[in-house]
Amino acid sequence: MPERVSTSPDKNVVDLSKASRNAGMNRTLRETRARLQNGDSGSSQFQRETLTLYIDASLNSAAAVPILACGIGAFSLAFDMGKYTIVWMMATLILHALHIFTLQQVKSRQLVTDETAARWMRRLLGFQFVIGLCWAFFASQGCSTCEPASALTFKGAALLIVLSATALTTSMLNGAVLATFIPTVAAIVYQYWRDREPMDIGLIAMFTAAMVFFIFFSGRLRRTSIQLLSYQSEKDNLIAELEVANAISDEARRRAEEANLAKSRFLASMSHELRTPLNAILGFSEVMDNEVLGPMSNPIYKEYVGDIHRSGQHLLNLINEILDLSRIEAGRYELHEESVMLAEITEDCIGMVQLRARSKQIRITEQFEPSLPPVWADEKSIRQVILNLLSNAVKFTPQGGEVAVKLGWTAGGGQYVAIRDNGPGIPEEEIPVVLSAFGQGSIAIKSAEQGTGLGLPIVQAILSKHDGEFVLRSKLREGTEVIAILPPKRVLQTVPAVREAHSNDRRKRSFA
Numbered sequence: 001m002p003e004r005v006s007t008s009p010d011k012n013v014v015d016l017s018k019a020s021r022n023a024g025m026n027r028t029l030r031e032t033r034a035r036l037q038n039g040d041s042g043s044s045q046f047q048r049e050t051l052t053l054y055i056d057a058s059l060n061s062a063a064a065v066p067i068l069a070c071g072i073g074a075f076s077l078a079f080d081m082g083k084y085t086i087v088w089m090m091a092t093l094i095l096h097a098l099h100i101f102t103l104q105q106v107k108s109r110q111l112v113t114d115e116t117a118a119r120w121m122r123r124l125l126g127f128q129f130v131i132g133l134c135w136a137f138f139a140s141q142g143c144s145t146c147e148p149a150s151a152l153t154f155k156g157a158a159l160l161i162v163l164s165a166t167a168l169t170t171s172m173l174n175g176a177v178l179a180t181f182i183p184t185v186a187a188i189v190y191q192y193w194r195d196r197e198p199m200d201i202g203l204i205a206m207f208t209a210a211m212v213f214f215i216f217f218s219g220r221l222r223r224t225s226i227q228l229l230s231y232q233s234e235k236d237n238l239i240a241e242l243e244v245a246n247a248i249s250d251e252a253r254r255r256a257e258e259a260n261l262a263k264s265r266f267l268a269s270m271s272h273e274l275r276t277p278l279n280a281i282l283g284f285s286e287v288m289d290n291e292v293l294g295p296m297s298n299p300i301y302k303e304y305v306g307d308i309h310r311s312g313q314h315l316l317n318l319i320n321e322i323l324d325l326s327r328i329e330a331g332r333y334e335l336h337e338e339s340v341m342l343a344e345i346t347e348d349c350i351g352m353v354q355l356r357a358r359s360k361q362i363r364i365t366e367q368f369e370p371s372l373p374p375v376w377a378d379e380k381s382i383r384q385v386i387l388n389l390l391s392n393a394v395k396f397t398p399q400g401g402e403v404a405v406k407l408g409w410t411a412g413g414g415q416y417v418a419i420r421d422n423g424p425g426i427p428e429e430e431i432p433v434v435l436s437a438f439g440q441g442s443i444a445i446k447s448a449e450q451g452t453g454l455g456l457p458i459v460q461a462i463l464s465k466h467d468g469e470f471v472l473r474s475k476l477r478e479g480t481e482v483i484a485i486l487p488p489k490r491v492l493q494t495v496p497a498v499r500e501a502h503s504n505d506r507r508k509r510s511f512a
Contacts (some may be wrong), residue, residue, distance in 0.1 A: 136183035413488035
């Protein structure tokens with residue numbers, strides 16, 4: 001039903017609560033979209049998630065450090081880079097084992113929470129710093145029996161490999177690369193200060209530049225991962241909000257269906273309750289108006305009886321139209337289709353409004369195309385359509401006016417009924433109002449013969465049930481034309497009878 005129909009207090013409360021919930025939901029959605037557009041995804045909001053990713057990456061690559069340490073240790077022993085090589089290698093493996101064991105305990109026990117994330121980040125950075133001391137110890141080793149250039153090349157290559165592997169593994173732990181390799185840079189600088197070897201300057205410059213590059217590279221990886229986490233989080237929030245909105249929509253639809261069902265039940269019950277006394281009122285008023293039981297001495301009483309009868313008839317028509325529209329909206333308006341002649345129905349409807357038209361000196365002209373075939377339709381519904389359109393035309397046509405009724409073929413092979421009057425017309429902006437339920441134009445409101453505003457919506461609905469079309473054309477002070485169109489598939493084409501066709505064939509064969 002349109003918004004102009006008054007709603008019950010219970011529905012008003014539902015609507016208000018729904019609006020309140022929708023306001024909160026819309027506010028949250030706006031904030032979410034703003035965060036997505038502004039890229040507001042600081043790492044502090046995702047410390048727990050980034051630590052979890054760091055722990056997973058470290059555990060997945062747990063075998064990399066032992067392989068690197070054993071390989072570098074084996075080459076160091078081959079180059080005879082000092083008697084502490086075995087000590088360095090064992091210390092590195094033990095520290096790495098402790099690091100992996102700690103990460104496994106943290107993951108299995110789920111020790112990282114939003115409250116403890118910052119504390120665990122400091123602890124893990126401390127682990128990385130201790131591991132960095134082992135690599136600093138390796139960088140400080142010298143080689144007394146090998147060429148300085150070869151030892152420096154091997155040491156630089158080994159440290160670069162370890163630096164790149166560490167940067168990839170620990171990219172989700174902010175500051176891990178710096179905490180791991182600052183001791184190494186300090187050890188190389190100390191070695192240069194101690195030995196004054198010019199080639200150490202090149203190693204310092206190369207390793208420092210590589211460390212800065214990998215810090216930048218790991219930072220970009222971390223920011224990208226945080227951005228993805230942010231998008232994932234915002235997507236989850238949006239999905240949650242959409243689920244809430246869907247739940248609210250389902251609840252509102254359920255309440256609307258319950259209200260519609262209650263309305264249908266109310267109208268069904270009230271129709272019987274109202275029609276019974278109305279039939280009595282109409283019956284007795286008609287008996288009194290016709291003076292069946294004797295003449296009325298007072299003419300005013302007779303006038304009052306006529307008013308009672310007309311008012312009761314108006315109320316009964318209103319009830320019938322409301323029930324028709326209610327059944328149509330509920331999808332319970334059933335068509336009882338049969339073969340009907342549109343011209344015959346139109347003639348009957350013209351006869352029903354002819355008396356009223358003559359009282360207003362309105363001339364009704366007819367223009368029917370001959371030999372129109374029947375159509376497959378509900379006779380009662382089509383009669384209601386044409387009668388509504390004719391009644392409106394007579395109602396709004398001024399004294400001494402004219403109503404033209406046309407019946408014929410459409411360009412596509414269907415049939416139409418067109419009714420045109422020379423009444424006051426309808427302003428163009430009011431046509432949608434007139435076509436809505438209970439809608440009335442300014443001319444109808446000012447008219448003394450006001451209707452219910454349900455005639456044209458019922459006409460549209462009935463034609464729609466017949467897969468037809470309704471057209472309304474009107475201009476102010478020029479009149480109105482309404483056209484009811486039935487599609488070509490509703491037109492029944494006449495075919496010769498089968499028995500007659502067979503008899504003709506037999507005659508032709510006999511003459512041959």
